[in-house]
Amino acid sequence: MDLELGGKAAIVTGAASGIGRAIALVLSREGADLVLADLDAAGCERTLALMRAERADARGVVVRADASRYDDHEATVNAALDEYGGLDIAVNNAGIGGEPKITGELGPEAWRRVIDVNLNGVYYAMHAQLPALLARGGGAIVNIASILGQAGWRTASAYVASKHGVVGLTKTAALEYATRGIRINAVGPGFIETPILGDDPEALAQLAALHPVGRLGQPQEVGDLVAWLSSARASLVTGAYYPVDGGYLAQ
Numbered sequence: 001m002d003l004e005l006g007g008k009a010a011i012v013t014g015a016a017s018g019i020g021r022a023i024a025l026v027l028s029r030e031g032a033d034l035v036l037a038d039l040d041a042a043g044c045e046r047t048l049a050l051m052r053a054e055r056a057d058a059r060g061v062v063v064r065a066d067a068s069r070y071d072d073h074e075a076t077v078n079a080a081l082d083e084y085g086g087l088d089i090a091v092n093n094a095g096i097g098g099e100p101k102i103t104g105e106l107g108p109e110a111w112r113r114v115i116d117v118n119l120n121g122v123y124y125a126m127h128a129q130l131p132a133l134l135a136r137g138g139g140a141i142v143n144i145a146s147i148l149g150q151a152g153w154r155t156a157s158a159y160v161a162s163k164h165g166v167v168g169l170t171k172t173a174a175l176e177y178a179t180r181g182i183r184i185n186a187v188g189p190g191f192i193e194t195p196i197l198g199d200d201p202e203a204l205a206q207l208a209a210l211h212p213v214g215r216l217g218q219p220q221e222v223g224d225l226v227a228w229l230s231s232a233r234a235s236l237v238t239g240a241y242y243p244v245d246g247g248y249l250a251q
């Protein structure tokens, strides 16, 4: 299926690693021009090098941006306007896991940081992106939530609250912009093999066993869904939450 993303300008936040890097690679493979935003600019440069290794004329620009700062999202959108003359697609993916503590022991500062990055960051991103998408006559936003946007997890109350919040924010904004050409969806990955999960083989095997498919997901498997949702092939899809979780939520 040709997603026809040639010439589309796309922002990916958290593009230096894991799922964000994979999303950037899939979008680039499908022809999109990228703005790669992350706290880790060197990691984004590596993502850009991987894009160019796959497609010599791949286009990308790197912006060092903190997802928890509104101004940094404005700068990221401005990079798309300056470099590509507009914005068509935004994937709000930057996120952190936070401290693994039960709710009564999680300190307010640790709570706030997770909410700032994972939930406030998505609101800031959309607030900066929506005018640019409207100016272009429409587009698509994909927010990266989690299976933990639908279910709880002991020792992750801030993360779970942030991801439930992302799903609600996504649905509400989708309703608001449905007649204005902007589709807004959320994706809920199961446990995906990226640095956010750490590298303890025993812990990773336990997480893998929680999925009916019996394995962890790969970042590319999230990237493929995001690319489809970003494209006109998903023209009737808005306000949706799509799990990509090997059956985790079906249990």
Ligand SMILES: NC(=O)c1ccc[n+]([C@@H]2O[C@H](COP(=O)([O-])OP(=O)(O)OC[C@H]3O[C@@H](n4cnc5c(N)ncnc54)[C@H](O)[C@@H]3O)[C@@H](O)[C@H]2O)c1
Binding pocket: 013, 014, 015, 016, 017, 018, 019, 020, 037, 038, 039, 040, 043, 065, 066, 067, 068, 093, 094, 095, 096, 097, 117, 144, 145, 146, 147, 188, 189, 190, 191, 192, 193, 194, 195, 196, 197
């Ligand atoms: N890996 C999983 O199992 C999994 C499952 C469900 C959802 N997710 C979500 O997917 C997204 C990507 O996670 P990942 O697994 O690729 O993790 P990762 O740690 O590999 O990548 C996260 C990226 O976000 C960046 N980042 C962190 N804080 C930032 C900030 N304040 N501003 C800008 N960039 C920041 C990091 O530098 C990194 O490049 C996150 O939102 C995460 O919650 C991951």
